[in-house]
Amino acid sequence: MKSRHKRLAIVAVGLIGLGVATTLVLRAFNSNLVFFFSTSQVAAKESPQGRSFRLGGLVEEGSLKREDNGLTVHFVVTDTAVKIPVTFTGILPDLFREGQGVVAQGKLGSDGVFKADEVLAKHDEKYMPPEVADALEKAKVVNKQMSGTSLANGAAEAAK
Amino acid sequence: MIPEIGHFSLILALSVAMVQAVLPLVGSARGNENWMRMARPIAQGQFLFVATAFACLVYAFITSDFSVLYVAEHANTELPLQYRVGAVWGGHEGSMLLWVLMLTGWTMAVSVFSRKLPDDLIARVIGILGLVSTGFLAFILLTSNPFIRLMPAALEGRDLNPLLQDTGLVFHPPMLYMGYVGFSVAFAFAIAALLGGRLDAAWARWSRPWTLVAWMFLTMGIAMGSVWAYYELGWGGWWFWDPVENASFMPWLAGTALIHSLAVTEKRGSFKNWTVLLAIITFSLSLIGTLLVRSGVLTSVHAFASDPSRGVFILILLVIVTGGSMALFAWRAPRVGLGGRFALVSRESFLLANNVLLLVAAATVLLGTLYPLIMDALDMGKISVGPPYFNKVFVPVMTPLIFLMGLGPIARWKQASLPDLAVRLRWAFGVSLVSALIAPVLMGEWFPLVSMGLLLAFWVMTTAVVGLMRRVRRNQEIGRPGLAGMTRSYIGMQVAHFGVAVFIVGVTLVNGYQVEKDVRMNVGDTTEVAGYTFRFDGVAQTKVPNYTATQGYVQVIRDGVELMVLHPQKRNYNVQTMPMTEAAIDTGLTRDLYASLGEPVSGGAWSVRIYYKPFIDWIWGGCFIMALGGGLAMSDRRYRLASRSKAKAQSDAVDAARNLATEGGRA
Numbered sequence: 001m002k003s004r005h006k007r008l009a010i011v012a013v014g015l016i017g018l019g020v021a022t023t024l025v026l027r028a029f030n031s032n033l034v035f036f037f038s039t040s041q042v043a044a045k046e047s048p049q050g051r052s053f054r055l056g057g058l059v060e061e062g063s064l065k066r067e068d069n070g071l072t073v074h075f076v077v078t079d080t081a082v083k084i085p086v087t088f089t090g091i092l093p094d095l096f097r098e099g100q101g102v103v104a105q106g107k108l109g110s111d112g113v114f115k116a117d118e119v120l121a122k123h124d125e126k127y128m129p130p131e132v133a134d135a136l137e138k139a140k141v142v143n144k145q146m147s148g149t150s151l152a153n154g155a156a157e158a159a160k
Numbered sequence: 161m162i163p164e165i166g167h168f169s170l171i172l173a174l175s176v177a178m179v180q181a182v183l184p185l186v187g188s189a190r191g192n193e194n195w196m197r198m199a200r201p202i203a204q205g206q207f208l209f210v211a212t213a214f215a216c217l218v219y220a221f222i223t224s225d226f227s228v229l230y231v232a233e234h235a236n237t238e239l240p241l242q243y244r245v246g247a248v249w250g251g252h253e254g255s256m257l258l259w260v261l262m263l264t265g266w267t268m269a270v271s272v273f274s275r276k277l278p279d280d281l282i283a284r285v286i287g288i289l290g291l292v293s294t295g296f297l298a299f300i301l302l303t304s305n306p307f308i309r310l311m312p313a314a315l316e317g318r319d320l321n322p323l324l325q326d327t328g329l330v331f332h333p334p335m336l337y338m339g340y341v342g343f344s345v346a347f348a349f350a351i352a353a354l355l356g357g358r359l360d361a362a363w364a365r366w367s368r369p370w371t372l373v374a375w376m377f378l379t380m381g382i383a384m385g386s387v388w389a390y391y392e393l394g395w396g397g398w399w400f401w402d403p404v405e406n407a408s409f410m411p412w413l414a415g416t417a418l419i420h421s422l423a424v425t426e427k428r429g430s431f432k433n434w435t436v437l438l439a440i441i442t443f444s445l446s447l448i449g450t451l452l453v454r455s456g457v458l459t460s461v462h463a464f465a466s467d468p469s470r471g472v473f474i475l476i477l478l479v480i481v482t483g484g485s486m487a488l489f490a491w492r493a494p495r496v497g498l499g500g501r502f503a504l505v506s507r508e509s510f511l512l513a514n515n516v517l518l519l520v521a522a523a524t525v526l527l528g529t530l531y532p533l534i535m536d537a538l539d540m541g542k543i544s545v546g547p548p549y550f551n552k553v554f555v556p557v558m559t560p561l562i563f564l565m566g567l568g569p570i571a572r573w574k575q576a577s578l579p580d581l582a583v584r585l586r587w588a589f590g591v592s593l594v595s596a597l598i599a600p601v602l603m604g605e606w607f608p609l610v611s612m613g614l615l616l617a618f619w620v621m622t623t624a625v626v627g628l629m630r631r632v633r634r635n636q637e638i639g640r641p642g643l644a645g646m647t648r649s650y651i652g653m654q655v656a657h658f659g660v661a662v663f664i665v666g667v668t669l670v671n672g673y674q675v676e677k678d679v680r681m682n683v684g685d686t687t688e689v690a691g692y693t694f695r696f697d698g699v700a701q702t703k704v705p706n707y708t709a710t711q712g713y714v715q716v717i718r719d720g721v722e723l724m725v726l727h728p729q730k731r732n733y734n735v736q737t738m739p740m741t742e743a744a745i746d747t748g749l750t751r752d753l754y755a756s757l758g759e760p761v762s763g764g765a766w767s768v769r770i771y772y773k774p775f776i777d778w779i780w781g782g783c784f785i786m787a788l789g790g791g792l793a794m795s796d797r798r799y800r801l802a803s804r805s806k807a808k809a810q811s812d813a814v815d816a817a818r819n820l821a822t823e824g825g826r827a
Contacts, residue, residue: 017516024553025553028552029545029553033543035541036544066761071679071758071767091678091767092759095739131542
């Protein structure tokens, strides 16, 4: 009887331990998930306020500006449909280029400027982060529809 | 011609592997001795064919044979020779070939070093390894053949990714694969034992040294990867919780649990089922690692190409191996029996807790690695799980684990008493506590987390000393030399634990006292970091055959004395036109000074990173000490199978003497 009690106690302690561990893990997990949004999603207010997230898209050509003193840079990220200005203080990764894909992690300010704490590096020249490729693909569809409607409108107007 | 020979050898290897998977297994099931005896020569033949194929690929790289597609994609005539050899596994196809080379190499080693093992067991082990190898050879030949020709041949190769052009490439992947793949032997032994229904101390004794060697290589492989990332990726961290790092870390955690559980099975006959399950889990995690890295689902330094058919193939392999072995486990394990009983407070219990904690750690890593992939696959948003999650989870899981590391080796098997342990370890605890409270003050500033980390490290060290002293005294009491009378497996265990302590010191002090500074520097500007003054003396151009570099000059000054000049570089590789940051690091026992160039800002000024990393080399030093401990334990004489019967008699005598002495000491 005694050994059975003991075994029960062990099992109980084990289960409690497991429960505590699971709770701890899931809590840490939930508070540290970082979501990815495209610039269109940010414009549609899908991104969280006051919480860190990842923003991805292309660095717009000619948008990169450096402050004269210090290491702060400004650039514009776009998915070809919506543009979001980004500021970052620090050293940009080697493969950061205008016209290329980028992923920045940080928070969206109330002024609509995205303050990045981290600009993620690519490891390969040809490589495009899949999130960015996906976002561009979606924006392309949106662009096509819009140009399609404007063409249709134009045609309708010409017919009048 | 040579690539065709390689291709042909690979096909032959697949045919041989299929025979290896069938004949010995069927032979052992039917008791056909001739078929069982075929296992060894077949395994050696398979190794020969795979090695030939691999040699052909190396030859194609050395001679820059750009009529081979894989070579043309990963090499260049200007690539230095050592990187041309490293480039063999610098891409997907070649690294899979390396994987199989390792697998057949391990099988070959089993066939050579296990002369004394029963024929039916060896036949099963080799048969199972043959099954795994069949899967992977088919994978290479069907989806990732490195010998495919390029017609017409390219005039020049596309060159190796500049990130990989480093000595790290020559050592890190082979070491890592040795470890990863090495767990297949432990797996094969476990499955063979399940098939044969014979799980006993002898089985644990046979599979332990193999597991230890694999673990040793994996430890070194991971440490080398970490060093490489530290100096090459240019932002000075040593671990990024990158999914691919996690992929190698999960088998390490499970493998660490496995070597401890095997120890219990060997010494006490307990934990048998658990050990088998761990062997299956460890190898499955190795396969998951391969799947993650090779299928292209991950985005990282290691993910080369994405071809969906590859991912599906490895996924199927994983399902067959893991599912099949789990089913076998469920079917056969109840027959195996539980083994020795033990009390709530005993070394067995401590080791069980160690196993559970290690698996919890592995599970948390698995969750953090797979969850984003699952979310993405279900189209529920794109997320990532960063270092904060892992750091938050790892500290509470590792703290009790490391505390138990102090208790486990001191506690007695079967039944220990807590008051007795407390008495024996009170000095160890007191000394650790006091030094952990004082040491951070000596470093300049007191942080509670630093104190806690150091407490754990000192605790492991002092309890190891207490354990060693007890052994020495006991040996002297029975009239044997103190230190020399200890088994290598015991010394190896203490050395490995000491390595963990060194590792913790490194991690704690780096996290507590590192200084990272990104600054804009004009020529002649100085900046102060942790008592060192760094002066930027401008840049100059240098040229090497395959890249041009802008080299910076950073003078390090301390107390008015010019100590050294650091030469960080910004390289531009000719073929891939890819810029690369090459950090300059001054390595020291107590600190690293790290400088790397950012980008030219304006008028000769550069953005520069200056880091001060105290005790960072202890992190890797600790890992190599751990690996050394594994090597020592593996070389214990009771595992030397050549003189097994003799050694067994001896070690039995030693065990008996030790039990007598323990009982005598207690009375």
